[in-house]
Amino acid sequence: MRQRHVWMTAGWMLMGLAGQLQAAEWNMPVGVTDISSEVYSLHMTIFWICVVIGVVVFGAMFYSLFRYRRSRSPTSATFHEHTTVEVIWTAIPLLILVAMAVPATATLKSMYDASNADLDVMITGQQWRWHYSYLGEDVDFTSNLGTPREQISGAADKGENYLLEVDQPLVLPVGKKVRLLMTSDDVIHSWWVPDLAVKQDAIPGFVNENWVRINEPGVYRGQCAELCGKDHGFMPVVVEAVEQEEFDSWMAERKEAAAAEAMGADREWAMAELMERGEAVYGSICASCHQVEGEGLPPAFPALAGNQALLDEPERHTDTVVNGVSGTAMPAFRTTLNPVEIAAVITYERNAWGNDTGDIVQPSDIAAQLAE
Secondary structure (H helix, E strand, C coil), X not given: CHHHHHHHHHHHHHHHHHXXXXXXXXXXXXXXXXXXXXXXXXXXHHHHHHHHHHHHHHHHHHHHHHHCCCCCCCCCCCCCCCHHHHHHHHHHHHHHHHHHHHHHHHHHHHHCCCCCCCEEEEEEEECCEEEEEECCCCEEEEECXXXXXXXXXXXXXXXXXXXXXXXXXXXXXXXXXXXXXXXXXXXXXXXXEHXXXXXXXXXXXXXXXXXXXXXXXXXXXXXXXXXXXXXXXXCEEEEEEECHHHHHHHHHHHHHHHHHHHHHCCCCCCHHHHHHHHHHHHHHHHHHHHCCCCCCECCCECCCCCCHHHHCCHHHHHHHHHHCCCCCCCCCCCCCCCHHHHHHHHHHHHHCCCCCCCCCCCHHHHHHHHHC
């Protein structure tokens, strides 16, 4: 009777613990897509199968240790094989594997079916940011870490979404099938948003695809899940799901902003305008490597403040920003930044931190270079 009570108590404790794990944040999220719900259901099904297997196997093992302990059975039994038993313990695991494989295969087929999408988005991983392009819409932008550097350095209190906030989130419509095409400009990255059940590698020279249909409006956060360099931990993903009307309005605003930005490349900019814009671009794009005050992290990331070799050669400075430096961590920004942003950041770097060259780089000059 006492032994039975112990086993019942242990069983209730195990079930209670499993229930707490399911409700707690330790478990994977249910998510907000049909695929994420399928993955969660599959996960819990496999989990409970494993629980039953564990209870049966360890139960039999502990029972055997107790029932056939030496004090009760000093003489060992002598027997060899038993064909029926061997067939049973081979057939049962096989049936379990088949029972697990059938729903898993159905879920995988759904995950890889990216056909008949309502919207295509190209996602390009870059050290250490994401570039989003809405194919066929002429809308693209770069999403950078939005956490202030003061929080990272410890000079300010950490916010609620520390290292999980960006300056420009990926905006998607609710209820629409969106095909996600992923690649990389440098090293392997991995675009991962748990609530969407999407985790896809972005590999240089390849285009992988995935898809998502979000059922609920909201903001969903993730990270790069691949060790991609020194700022791997500063490469968050933020997806904002909105209703179709709001998405259409946002898309129209982005197209207007892109048109205005393109027109800005044709006019002459004042030094103050370029310095203000350049400081913002530098803070979101360049400061992670070259530091806020331009002191750099030699030898991998040279200082920009007082870098006479760079200041004496403005053409080289421009070429470095536009085309990058082969064999180093300096990427080409010709596809990441527009002419206004490139001109502004170069002007800022040549006149900030005491450099004071007085040089002004106009967006029209950068646009002409990009057109060559």
